[in-house]
Amino acid sequence: MPLWTLFGLRAGRATTRWPDGGDDGQSDVVGMPRFQPERCLSGCRECVDACLPGAITATGGEGEASIALDYGRCIACRMCIDSCPASALTASGDWAFGVRDRRDLRTANIGDGGGDEPAERLRAGIRRAFGRSLHIRHVDAGSCNGCESELQALNNPFYNLHRLGIFFTASPRHADVLLVTGTVTYAMRDALRATYEAMPEPRWVLASGSCAVSGGATAGTYASGRGADEVVPVDVYLPGCPPNPAALMHALLLLVERAEQRVHRGRVS
């Protein structure tokens, strides 16, 4: 009969030290496209036509149109990169896209869109209160299950999320953070809202994955919603399709002010 405990002890440590040095585990992962608009050919719209979720749009008038990118809608499918004749869009390893303000996912040439953003809310003291222990209630509000696969990976021995004091909890009554995946389909709206309302205050919401940020690839069908902030107020937006485990950890640490936001106005710093 196998002695599993002995086997586990003998196997030794599998866990990365990241983010305190160590391997983030994403060395071969291609992230969001990097956009250098100064390379764009005049009048070219190849990437606009190749962008299924409508993350890339042409703004401005005829002749002086410029290309704008909303990472909140980007599903990292690389179609724009494949279509770009000028290398204005290139593959990158950028994935730490968690932001507090939805507008930070848009390149600077997009208008702010008339106040559909939730206001930046006071979060002073979150680090003091929750910096060392954060409990998450996850709700799948209509995902493709890619997000769940990566969320489940967070508790594998390599990432071992527990070591950062972050835990998934079964009951919303024990949760500090509501982590939403999926577009929020018509049939999940009431369950998502009920879960949020069952949480004690103070409470935070992380919209995880491009579907939860904007509806992603299926935004606007008869059954899909356009993201979590149509139903609950969102504190951190993390696009990605799906966000990889390191991106999820970065966004959770960003929420409790243990990590810095890396993306501002559509640019990675």
Next chain:
Amino acid sequence: MNGVTRRVLDPAGLGPACDALHEQHGRMQMAYALERDDGGLEVRYLAAPGSGQAFELWCCRPADGRLPTLTDRAPLLGWYEREMQDLFGLEFGGHPEPHRLVLHEGADPSVPPLRRAAPPGEALPFVRAPWTEPDIDGEDVQRLPFGPVRADVAESAQFVFYYLGEGILHYYPRLFFKHRGLEKRFEGTRPELGVVLAERVSGVGSLGHALAYCQAVEDACGCRVPEYAQWARTLLQELERIYNHLHYFAILADATTLKVGNAQGRLLEEDAKKINARVTGSRFLRNMLIPGGLRRALSGLDGLEDALDPLRRAVERYLAKLNATPSYRDRLIGTGVLTRRTAFDQGATGPVERASGLDRDLRRDHPYAAYESLPPEVTLAETGDADARAAIRRRELLASFTFVSRLLRAVPGGSLRAECRPEAGSGGLGWTEGPRGALYYAVHIGPDGQLGRVKIKSPSFSNWRVFPFTVHGTDMMDYAINEASFGLTIAGCDR
């Protein structure tokens, strides 16, 4: 369509055709509706006659929006008929469960959403309404609804148990909370962009969905995919099987409370996902396929065999250790028995049907990509319990490693992709045998050359239909283990 025989039937001819199919040991595979250019509806039934024979596609035009139900002959069609009722407004006379399936009670579309007249972009009007519950009554019968938000990180669905003490009298899974209207989303999209949607039907099935979709478009166009692309697609499909089956064993170890066994399974799954990223840049094997071939060559092939070898050995040790653990095997043996008859009638697919003795595997029976020259060995079990389902997956997982090594020994040269521009009005069928079973895409190109109707049949749609038959009359204690032994996803089913 290649490898598909087309027959036109009138409604009265459906029943006899179904009987004739069963007499030669064939089985229905799926059914879907589409709207013709003249505005009339047509229903298509996909039938798989006995092994070695081409698929048959039966085309039938309903009379006044009605067809006779075929559920009395082929119960597995029950869900397809209810789906067509919800999304196209068709009626199936004599259906034993004529209530809603894909759309929840209270969803009230002005026009059935997959009809062309449905206003584009209009959100479904919805006020939650009571659903049609199974008629179960009794003084001591308790009812336990669980979900749609469930413990831990799980996909959303509601499971309703009617139970007496520990005994489950009846089990009813309420699904389709996650219905996203994906099939409608394909409509009007360029065929080469449709693959991006196919990759997002079920994330852990991205490769299989992309492959079946591409093959359907290639079938519509009649193009020939270059040898290198066929080879790469096959390799990627086996990598998908490896990481999915590893996930399966981690979950099964968790359900049987083997904590270290669960951790080890998850760690091996992580290693497999890292290999996926090395080869494709994506942990889910995305962004590689396109109708006509591949978008780019595989990367990281140099030394890949050396990277896979330690994983393979670790997997062998892990599976042997699980198998030698009495507490684990005890919980699987005799749990959730699916009889061969029920597996056939209700339409089980993949490892689930093979564990109940049904000898089917699309890779061998209707070969595609490089499986034509490298047919896999199909393994079967007879007992139909959780132990048999795990045994099939264990053998498939090990076989996938062998398969990948064989493929890596002979990397063909050649181009990445062929021209693939399907003509307006054409149509095609594509299929793959993914880690969870048979996956079909039927693709119809509209008059403008963009995608028209796209039907997705995922393996979990089939196996969710089957699963409750193994739960009725069993114990609460076995439920989680039984569910884990099926290895279901919800996104693929709900679409």
